[in-house]
Ligand SMILES: Nc1nc2c(c(=O)[nH]1)N[C@H]1C(S)=C(S)[C@@H](COP(=O)(O)O)O[C@H]1N2
């Protein structure tokens with residue numbers, strides 16, 4: 001299963017789950033961050049630091065990403081301000097096996113504004129630099145989100 005990973009003004013590539021898991025420097029049992037969740041996950045922002053390469057840090061600087069945009073196989077999408085992502089994790093394995101639910105990977109946002117942001121079956125990850133996307137997280141099926149975003153921008 002190919003996962004597209006890209007950054008505004010930067011890289012754009014296709015990765016496998018194994019690539020992402022191999023790059024990520026911090027792995028956890030998801031229940032450490034999400035009550036009642038289980039399985040192996042990696043920390044999103046420290047993985048971003050490795051993926052983006054030298055000088056980017058974990059994206060906390062003024063030139064870092066403003067938002068994470070994830071899109072699922074079913075076109076469910078979430079747009080999440082970077083500051084909500086300090087505990088964000090990517091679940092990739094349960095009971096030593098690929099996910100039965102949420103395959104290939106699932107995003108969890110423990111400090112996020114809504115459990116609706118825990119996007120299943122993520123196939124597209126974009127590190128966005130666009131303040132116009134706003135201060136509030138949004139989610140929904142892609143076309144509906146786009147309408148919301150347009151309304152939000154006024
Ligand atoms: N791909 C995808 N992920 C999704 C959704 C969806 O419709 N498609 N719904 C979201 C919403 S609105 C909620 S409340 C949670 C539900 O998670 P659950 O299926 O583990 O209960 O998943 C989120 N992730």
Ligand SMILES: [Mo]
Pocket residue numbers: 115116
């Ligand atoms: Mo939801």
